[in-house]
Amino acid sequence: MKRRPIPPYPQLGDDIFIEAYRTFKSNDKELTPRDLDDGTIHLDEWTPEKELTVQMAFEVSALKSLKAECSKIIRKNAECSIAIRWSSKGSMQSGWSNDSISLFDKIDGPRTVSMTIGTGSLRDTITIETAVLISKATSKAAASGEAHRCNIQGAIIGHIAHPSVIRIDGTGSVFPVYPTSDLSETDPLWQLECGWDDCRFSTFSKENVRILINTNHVDCPNEWKEGNNERNLSPLSKNIIRDAIGTMLIHVKHNEGEDAWKAIEGSADLHSADFERGSIAHALWHFFNTYEMNDSSPSRLMESSGKIKL
Amino acid sequence: MNYKPLKKTEARALIDSYASVGVTELIHDLTDDEKNLKKKFGERYWDKFPSSSSSDKSFKKIDEKDDLELAKLLYFDWLSLDGVISIREASDDGFWRNLTCRVVPAYTRCRWGHSGESPWNEGRFYNSPQRNSLKVLWWFLHLANQGDKIKTSKVIRNCGSDQISQIVDRVGKGYDVELTRAIFRVLGKLKNQTEISDALRKAMKLNTMRRETTSPTFFKNGYDGYALALFEASSK
Numbered sequence: 001m002k003r004r005p006i007p008p009y010p011q012l013g014d015d016i017f018i019e020a021y022r023t024f025k026s027n028d029k030e031l032t033p034r035d036l037d038d039g040t041i042h043l044d045e046w047t048p049e050k051e052l053t054v055q056m057a058f059e060v061s062a063l064k065s066l067k068a069e070c071s072k073i074i075r076k077n078a079e080c081s082i083a084i085r086w087s088s089k090g091s092m093q094s095g096w097s098n099d100s101i102s103l104f105d106k107i108d109g110p111r112t113v114s115m116t117i118g119t120g121s122l123r124d125t126i127t128i129e130t131a132v133l134i135s136k137a138t139s140k141a142a143a144s145g146e147a148h149r150c151n152i153q154g155a156i157i158g159h160i161a162h163p164s165v166i167r168i169d170g171t172g173s174v175f176p177v178y179p180t181s182d183l184s185e186t187d188p189l190w191q192l193e194c195g196w197d198d199c200r201f202s203t204f205s206k207e208n209v210r211i212l213i214n215t216n217h218v219d220c221p222n223e224w225k226e227g228n229n230e231r232n233l234s235p236l237s238k239n240i241i242r243d244a245i246g247t248m249l250i251h252v253k254h255n256e257g258e259d260a261w262k263a264i265e266g267s268a269d270l271h272s273a274d275f276e277r278g279s280i281a282h283a284l285w286h287f288f289n290t291y292e293m294n295d296s297s298p299s300r301l302m303e304s305s306g307k308i309k310l
Numbered sequence: 311m312n313y314k315p316l317k318k319t320e321a322r323a324l325i326d327s328y329a330s331v332g333v334t335e336l337i338h339d340l341t342d343d344e345k346n347l348k349k350k351f352g353e354r355y356w357d358k359f360p361s362s363s364s365s366d367k368s369f370k371k372i373d374e375k376d377d378l379e380l381a382k383l384l385y386f387d388w389l390s391l392d393g394v395i396s397i398r399e400a401s402d403d404g405f406w407r408n409l410t411c412r413v414v415p416a417y418t419r420c421r422w423g424h425s426g427e428s429p430w431n432e433g434r435f436y437n438s439p440q441r442n443s444l445k446v447l448w449w450f451l452h453l454a455n456q457g458d459k460i461k462t463s464k465v466i467r468n469c470g471s472d473q474i475s476q477i478v479d480r481v482g483k484g485y486d487v488e489l490t491r492a493i494f495r496v497l498g499k500l501k502n503q504t505e506i507s508d509a510l511r512k513a514m515k516l517n518t519m520r521r522e523t524t525s526p527t528f529f530k531n532g533y534d535g536y537a538l539a540l541f542e543a544s545s546k
Binding site: 007048081083085087088089090091092093094095096097098100119120121122123127131133134135136152153154155156193195197201207 | 315317318319396397398399400401402403404438439449481482483484485486487488523524525526527528529530536
């Protein structure tokens with residue numbers, strides 16, 4: 001389970017509720033986010049070849065309320081601001097918005113903070129977080145009772161709302177199944193291709209994992225045979241997918257180690273998890289916890305993967 | 311660039327086929343862009359690559375001193391962001407696997423094929439995305455880029471393969487490119503490779519922790535101030 005580093009100074013609590021309005025735009029056109037099954041969002045009208053602007057808007061009351069909370073944990077005469085942080089392991093990039101909202105300027109109307117990511121920059125997923133930081137430290141000595149408070153310029157003292165994760169590639173839900181006629185009738189009915197690099201960040205998509213169904217096999221379910229457009233899964237196909245999920249989990253344990261799997265399995269929630277939404281680890285975490293799978297032995301694991309509802 | 315992204319399993323099968331037949335590469339149906347790139351590599355390394363494309367015996371080692379020059383060629387000319395590829399393509403592991411395994415396997419074979427137990431250094435071809443021989447060089451230059459070739463050459467002039475690994479290996483949840491470029495501006499002022507190696511290792515280690523709790527944007531003097539503070543704090 002991922003734990004944010006605990007700095008030796010007070011921070012805004014996780015329970016703080018500050019109302020914020022998130023907007024996505026591309027070339028000044030507002031985009032409508034669509035929620036996917038895995039908790040990520042998809043921007044249907046946007047492609048990575050276009051620029052993407054993320055904007056967070058706050059009402060006066062929300063900013064004043066946040067300023068009051070911040071004043072309790074930073075030193076007198078220090079100041080703080082809101083900024084946007086983004087990270088995308090798949091795109092190998094991260095950064096901060098150049099724009100920010102100072103909570104210590106005169107707040108006489110709603111304010112926005114935004115950032116724009118250029119064309120052709122992103123792949124897989126991007127995580128957007130809204131952070132509160134110390135934008136001006138004070139040079140004055142700490143007053144009585146505030147020596148433990150943070151006075152480091154740039155220090156993050158809290159986050160507002162849960163992160164938004166935008167899915168750029170992949171489907172975020174359906175297990176990738178590929179029928180192939182390249183295999184012979186003596187080859188296995190199905191095989192699982194595991195080609196991911198790090199299950200915590202690699203997307204649960206056909207580029208990283210897929211089930212190959214051998215259409216030349218005598219037992220190949222009809223829905224995968226050439227010319228058949230029927231895509232309702234037969235009981236055999238469902239069992240193949242269930243077994244593939246169990247096999248994926250064994251693959252992670254074997255290749256990335258028991259400890260790595262324990263860290264994934266034990267994640268309390270998506271917010272604190274040390275894996276990206278839409279990743280292979282996320283899919284496994286979802287199946288394992290939703291269907292109370294048992295990984296005490298390979299046979300128990302495969303038995304319990306049979307309970308997965310498809 | 312018109313290219314075919316290569317899956318890890320496909321890349322493995324290709325390298326296995328070269329190794330089993332005893333050749334450095336096999337003939338592939340390349341796109342015009344791929345042929346053009348292959349030609350450039352061929353011209354640069356005409357004296358290193360095997361004399362016959364079907365032989366795996368006559369290649370010569372490419373020295374690591376060549377890394378920086380090739381990195382500059384890749385980033386500023388052959389695979390530039392100025393219309394040849396995009397960052398989205400440059401972050402696609404399949405793009406790099408295709409280049410190292412299908413388009414110019416001879417380069418990686420000559421540069422990395424001599425050490426270790428396997429003559430085919432899988433990590434540099436397809437198995438470790440952060441070690442792909444060409445990806446590492448391109449991203450090193452991207453992370454060091456100061457706007458043009460002359461300024462960039464100046465800040466990386468004392469860097470070697472150790473520094474390339476120290477920077478590129480630490481992708482974390484994504485490089486903060488503005489920060490790495492500021493780090494290179496500090497590195498550019500250091501005198502020699504020994505001094506750079508030690509200072510960079512300590513500074514990058516400190517940054518791994520500090521970036522979780524601090525943003526360079528509000529730091530005194532912004533990214534440059536943050537980068538300088540990393541080196542100062544880690545040298546104490």
